[in-house]
Amino acid sequence: MYNYFALALISTLGIIFLDDDPHSVSLQEWILYAVLIYSAISFFRKYRELLSREKR
Numbered sequence: 001m002y003n004y005f006a007l008a009l010i011s012t013l014g015i016i017f018l019d020d021d022p023h024s025v026s027l028q029e030w031i032l033y034a035v036l037i038y039s040a041i042s043f044f045r046k047y048r049e050l051l052s053r054e055k056r
Contacts, residue, residue, distance in 0.1 A: 001050075004043035011036040 011032040018028050 001043060001046050004039045004046065007039040008036055008043070011039065 014032045015029050015036070018026060018032070020026075
């Protein structure tokens with residue numbers, strides 16, 4: 001689960017540092033945003049899976 005958290009953190013920092021024009025979104029920012037969404041979804045899926053295993 002740490003890898004999803006690290007991926008989200010790195011993509012968030014990348015989005016912040018690549019934002020040279022606040023009125024438009026570059027292709028790199030869109031790609032990093034997609035990586036951020038992927039890592040967040042994967043993190044919560046894994047978390048839900050671990051919780052369901054623990055309840056058994």
